[in-house]
Amino acid sequence: MHPYRTHDCSALRAADAGQTVRLSGWIHSKRDHGGLLFIDLRDHFGITQIVVPSGPELLEKVERLRVESVITVTGQVILREGAQRNEQLPTGDVEVRAVSIEVRSNAEVLPFQVAGQENYPEEMRLKYRYIDLRRDKMHRNIMLRSQVIASMRRRMTEQGFTEFQTPILTASSPEGARDFLVPARLHPGKFYALPQAPQQFKQLAMVAGFDRYFQIAPCFRDEASRADRSPGEFYQLDFEMAFATQEDVFGVLEPVLAGLFEEFTPEGWKITDGAFPRIPYKDAMRDYGSDKPDLRNPLILRDVTEAYADSGFGLFAKIAASGGQIRAIPAPGAGDRPRGFFDKLNSWARENGAGGLGYIIFEENGGKGPIAKNLEADRVEKIREVCGLKAGDAVFFAAGKGDEVAKFSGLVRTKVATELDLIEKNAFRFCWVVDFPMFELNEETGKVDFSHNPFSMPQGGLDALNTQDPLTINAYQYDIVCNGVELSSGAIRNHLPEVMLRAFEIAGYGPEVVEERFGGMLNAFRYGAPPHGGAAPGVDRIVMLLADEPNIREVILFPLNQSGEDLMMEAPATVEPARLKELSLALDLPKPKPALSK
Secondary structure: OOOOOOOOOOOOOHOOOOOOOEEEEEEEEEOOOOOOOEEEEOOOOEEEEEEEEHHHHHHHHHHHOOOOOEEEEEEEEEEOOHHHHHOOOOOOOEEEEEEEEEEEEEEOOOOOOOOOOOOOOOOHHHHEEEEEEHHHHHHHHHHHHHHHHHHHHHHHHHOOOOEEEEEEEEEOOOOOOOOOOEEEOOOOOEEEEEEOHHHHHHHHHHHOOOOEEEEEEEEEEEEOOOOOOOEEEEEEEEEEEEEOOOHHHHHHHHHHHHHHHHHHHHOOOEOOOOOEEEHHHHHHHHHHHHOOOOOOOOOOOOHHHHHOOOOHHHHHHHHHHHEEEEEEEEEEHHHHHHHHHHHHHHHHHOOOOOOOOEEEEEEEOEEEHHHHHHHOOOHHHHHHHHHOOOOOEEEEEEEEEEHHHHHHHHHHHHHHHHHOHHHHHHHHHHHHHOOEEEEEEEHHHHHHHOOOOOOOEOHHHHHHHHHHHHHHHHHHEEEEEEEOEEEEEEEOOOOOOHHHHHHHOOOOOOOOHHHHHOOOOOHHHOOOOOOEEEEEOOOHHHHHHHOOOOOOOHHOOOOOOOOOOOOOEEOOOOOOOHHHHHHHOOOOOOOOOOOOOO
């Protein structure tokens, strides 16, 4: 018999009754029933109930053990009768009557319990992550992640993609975030950078003549944490295609994502069927107030600036006259809500930096509310018609200029739909946001700058760069969004040196700067580069959605905390002076802030 186990803790069934078996695992829980002691024995696969019969030797041994101690049990499989059966467990028809028990590792007092559903502080959970990962939900999340990645690999390979591994030690990247730098011991004063993404390498693979590349790629960015972004490192399904149009890229990624979500989503959930909607960036900002629209939300924003121009409602009339916009956020059914509902939203708007949240309630004979009292009846009716509302509905307003009013109206759209319970449940709704602007006006400098990825191909190519107002040029650039979460950015790449140099010139970078910073890729393009494009959906965010977790750290094996620290391994840590000297480094640490005098 194997020294540790003949079966795992999820394997035994009624047909195994009478067999002598051996199981190993952790003591999940113990229950003393007076002369009989019951143990739930847990391993990676599941739980089996162990019965420790009366008798001083076994009982005394087990009674001394704490939960989470590791033991090996040898015993006989016994059928459980009637009410003793546990239908919640695959092994619930049987139990193992222990004949011998060997202690493999005795656990000390736990910092928190593995069994049960209690919530514990995240800092504690991260410090003892190996214990946290024993808990059922966390174990399932990490196994889900592994299964999702395996499915990604299979689906990409089936579409003719080949997996390559790109370098981890590389040069500083133009991705936009801060690099993690690695001192080069053999080259004093010089540094490698950990890749923010494999962007340049995957493009160079296309130049090298490979047709379809993919990689489950680790990426490193020295940036702040947030709920859907892990500080330090993350993983993405990185892929690139030669001789590909934008629609070719969409045609690859849509079945991969739809298939993943169908494979790992509970039965009965709805997933976008067929081709994902394509929403131009300007339409997304106009209709949803976001370039990451959540299509489970049925509310569509409306521009009602005209209805307020030269109107009796002075505040909005002034905003309209100064070139601002008034956005309407429909609220179907809200007219029947009590006054407190509107006051609550008004307070929420102030907490989010707005002056308030004006509204109109529609009745059979017109509108009511503070705005309706000061706005001409025909204008109130025009707003109702534009928004497609009826008696018993309401509408909220956001006013201001440019992206500021667009983004705030998007926040209101989400808040109103949430408060009215309008967001579709048990659904994953995908869309592409396309036609991002190539350039934007930098508000601080007043100069034209890249609005997104500088290496995207401008629509219209060199001719557009030479003849159009830069602020009117769109790029072959796209994001894929699911339920309001951006899963990936991508683009058809700019593979022509003359187009790249001109694009950077418009943004204020001379050819010498481009040659210095991106000369490697630029030179490669001079030796014959195919048109190419790709995308890189985030693995962590996909698993976060599938696991229905609000925080990305819940689906990462050993994540850093919000401050970018590994509490378990105590990283980052100081390095002894001899090591710094070996690397030709000297520290110039910031001076501590002086203590406040009493």
